[in-house]
Amino acid sequence: MSGRSENVYVVGVGMTRFGRHDDVADLDLASASVRDALGDAGIAWSDVDVAAGGTNGETKPDNLPTYLGLTGLPFVTVRNGCATGGVAMLTAANALRTGAGDIAVAVGYDNHARGAFNSSPARYGIADWYGETGMMVTTQYFAMKARRYLHDYGISEQTLGRVSAKAFANAADNPLAWRRDPLTVDQVMTADMVNPPLTRYMFCAPDAGAVALVLARGDRAFDLCDSPVRLAAISLRGRRFGSFEVFSPWLIPGDHLSPTVDAAASAFAMAGLAPSDVQVAQLQDTDSGAEIIHMAETGLFAHGDQEKLLSEGATEVDGTLPVNTDGGLLANGEPVGASGLRQVHEIVRQLQGRALGRQVPNGPRVGFTHVYGAPGISACSVLVRD
Amino acid sequence: MTNQRVVDPSLFAPDHPDCLAGARCGECGTVVFPAQDGCPRCSHRPMQAHVLASSGVVWTWTRQQFAPKPPYRPASGPWTPKAIGYVDLGDVLVEGWLLPADRDWVIDDAVRVTVVPAWTEESGDVHTFAFEHVEGAQS
Numbered sequence: 193m194s195g196r197s198e199n200v201y202v203v204g205v206g207m208t209r210f211g212r213h214d215d216v217a218d219l220d221l222a223s224a225s226v227r228d229a230l231g232d233a234g235i236a237w238s239d240v241d242v243a244a245g246g247t248n249g250e251t252k253p254d255n256l257p258t259y260l261g262l263t264g265l266p267f268v269t270v271r272n273g274c275a276t277g278g279v280a281m282l283t284a285a286n287a288l289r290t291g292a293g294d295i296a297v298a299v300g301y302d303n304h305a306r307g308a309f310n311s312s313p314a315r316y317g318i319a320d321w322y323g324e325t326g327m328m329v330t331t332q333y334f335a336m337k338a339r340r341y342l343h344d345y346g347i348s349e350q351t352l353g354r355v356s357a358k359a360f361a362n363a364a365d366n367p368l369a370w371r372r373d374p375l376t377v378d379q380v381m382t383a384d385m386v387n388p389p390l391t392r393y394m395f396c397a398p399d400a401g402a403v404a405l406v407l408a409r410g411d412r413a414f415d416l417c418d419s420p421v422r423l424a425a426i427s428l429r430g431r432r433f434g435s436f437e438v439f440s441p442w443l444i445p446g447d448h449l450s451p452t453v454d455a456a457a458s459a460f461a462m463a464g465l466a467p468s469d470v471q472v473a474q475l476q477d478t479d480s481g482a483e484i485i486h487m488a489e490t491g492l493f494a495h496g497d498q499e500k501l502l503s504e505g506a507t508e509v510d511g512t513l514p515v516n517t518d519g520g521l522l523a524n525g526e527p528v529g530a531s532g533l534r535q536v537h538e539i540v541r542q543l544q545g546r547a548l549g550r551q552v553p554n555g556p557r558v559g560f561t562h563v564y565g566a567p568g569i570s571a572c573s574v575l576v577r578d
Numbered sequence: 579m580t581n582q583r584v585v586d587p588s589l590f591a592p593d594h595p596d597c598l599a600g601a602r603c604g605e606c607g608t609v610v611f612p613a614q615d616g617c618p619r620c621s622h623r624p625m626q627a628h629v630l631a632s633s634g635v636v637w638t639w640t641r642q643q644f645a646p647k648p649p650y651r652p653a654s655g656p657w658t659p660k661a662i663g664y665v666d667l668g669d670v671l672v673e674g675w676l677l678p679a680d681r682d683w684v685i686d687d688a689v690r691v692t693v694v695p696a697w698t699e700e701s702g703d704v705h706t707f708a709f710e711h712v713e714g715a716q717s
Contacts, residue, residue: 313649319612321585323649325696325706326642327673332662335640343638343685387640433608433619442600442611443637443664443671 200285201413201420202575204233204406205537210524211370213303213400218251222301223259225402225530229297233406233416237261240406241293244268244283246276247301248528256299266292274476274565275428276300277532278573281405282426288409295412301402302527316439316567330566331395331479333438335387338481342389345496347484349389353377354502355480356393356522362509363519366549370399371523394480399525403533405540421540421559424574425462429455431568438566452476452489452562455570459560460491463574467491470574471556472542473513474535476564477520487515490562490572509550517542518549532571535561543577585696585706588612591629596691598707600670602628609669631667633690633712639663639676639683651697665689665709675708688712 206228213221222245230237237260245253246269254267268287270279277300284296311330313323322328342349357377363369375393383391406416413420429451431437436448460466473492477483484502488495492513501507507515518524518538521531539559541547559575584590589612591597601613605622611630616623645657661676661683676683677692689709696706 319586319588320649321589321706324651325585325675326646326650326652326660327662328649329642329646332640332642336638336662336664339640340638340685385641385643387642389640441673443673444608445666445669445671 196414197410198289200288200407200409200423201417202405202423202536202540203408203413203417203420204229204235205404205540206230206232207368207403207534207537208401209368210401210527210534211399216303216400218247218249218301218303219256219259221303221400221402222247222253222256222299225301225404226256226260226297226299229404229406235295235406235416238263239295240265240297241295242266242284242287243297243299244270244280244287245299245301246270246272246280246529248273248276249302249304253299272569274526274528275532275563275569275571276529277403277534277536278426278561278563278571279428281407281423281533281536281573282428282571284405284407285423285426288407294409296407297404298407298533299402299404300529300531300533302529303400304398304527306398311439318439318441322439322441327441328439330438331387331390334395334479334481335390337436337485338479339389341481341485345498347496347499350377350381351484351499351502352389352394352480353381355477355483356380358502358508359477359516359519359522362517362550363523366518366523368548369519369523370525371519390479390481394522396478396521396524396526399527401524401527401530401534403530403537405533405536419544419577421543422576422578424465424576425459426571426573427455427458427462428569428571429458435568437568450489451568451570452486452564452572455572456490456562459572459574463576465558465574469558470513470560471558472517472539472552473515473560473562474520474539475515475562477516477522478526480522482564483516483520486562486564490560492560509552514552517547517552532561532563535563536573536575539575543575582693582705583702584693585704586612589707594629594632596632598630598672598691600628600630601625611670611672630670630672633688634665634667634709636676636683636685636687636689637664637666637671638685641679653695653697663709677708677710681711
């Protein structure tokens with residue numbers, strides 16, 4: 193952990209506003225975020241040695257150099273659903289660690305149409321009847337998973353409302369967030385029901401956005417940046433037998449494992465840190481139930497404590513461990529390829545004391561990010577300002 | 579499932595009109611639905627045909643308030659909200675529609691397998707499985 197030269201740091205972050213960008217081409221959106229990140233790092237595209245990027249859409253990330261400069265650099269395309277951003281960062285960091293250069297860019301973007309996320313059974317290896325009878329619906333899954341979790345740990349539906357109210361309160365001060373109108377817990381709870389116990393304000397929605405990071409190795413990072421943020425760990429894990437995932441015609445009885453548990457434990461071990469060291473966190477909040485579940489699966493909090501923690505404001509910006517300080521997916525929406533890097537963007541800014549929205553007080557030094565998605569993958573990172 | 583047209587004949591146990599057809603691993607005992615050839619836990623193959631229990635209890639549920647998008651095939655007539663859940667059949671939890679749709683379901687409610695029309699084609703109704711509430715049964 194000590195030797196600067198072996199470490200990889202984030203030295204620049206860039207991000208477009210999240211929301212609707214109907215008139216902007218996907219690759220224009222992506223290149224805007226890269227230029228923003230390059231400007232933040234104070235370097236030119238020609239200084240970049242290697243890049244990795246991904247999207248869940250139809251464009252080719254490796255055609256971005258056409259927009260930024262055809263310098264001949266190797267550009268690796270990744271595509272891992274909700275973990276795409278995390279995998280882009282992992283790929284870029286590993287390229288630096290294996291000597292591919294000193295400076296790398298990781299970029300993720302998407303520009304989803306309204307109500308995107310239509311899934312075909314065949315892509316998941318499921319027979320047609322499952323979709324034809326109306327079971328291929330992601331929101332059903334989130335609602336059923338949340339209900340069972342609340343039941344198992346004695347958590348009230350009010351806590352689901354508190355998660356969303358917190359997200360929108362945080363987003364109100366974040367100029368790049370999508371949904372910035374604050375809502376009370378009561379407004380969240382009494383909104384249109386999508387799939388009970390989840391109302392419309394308890395779900396994120398597909399939208400558009402792009403995020404880019406500039407990574408640098410060793411001493412070069414300190415030449416470029418006054419307060420580089422060390423990528424202390426990043427870990428990607430797939431599901432093991434018995435996890436409770438979307439599009440499951442059946443589940444095993446008994447306890448259900450989650451790839452989040454494995455990815456988080458692996459990231460903390462790699463970083464040589466414990467969940468209790470984390471001072472600001474970003475968790476996958478596809479719905480408000482997911483944030484509650486992931487609070488515990490990551491090891492940051494104990495199962496069943498969420499009701500008390502949320503009611504005490506423990507995860508608010510000035511709480512004991514702030515979660516999703518930029519409004520999370522609930523307020524930023526989910527451009528799938530960009531979402532994981534948005535989390536890193538927010539943590540890096542928080543650790544550097546320059547949050548765009550609400551700044552966590554008292555100079556946090558250890559941050560954590562977590563993405564989770566279909567068909568049962570999770571990526572977690574630990575970020576440290578030394 | 580006798581003479582009715584069904585969404586997928588492989589879902590139903592041939593000689594047990596009220597039961598779904600799963601598969602059981604002879605090596606580790608894992609039960610899956612629908613049947614598949616290789617065991618997702620221990621990789622052993624082939625798995626053996628296994629008739630699932632005809633009744634169980636609701637493990638979790640939600641209500642689908644809006645009509646799903648294609649490939650969903652709606653029944654004729656206007657959409658009405660449906661209840662869906664996972665039902666604990668003992669050795670496996672199976673996802674399916676819960677009847678009646680407007681019941682205020684509670685975890686551990688008792689249900690049994692039934693067969694209901696899913697959508698209508700020129701040649702007639704196409705049926706699927708569902709779980710209907712059983713009055714007064716103990717979980």
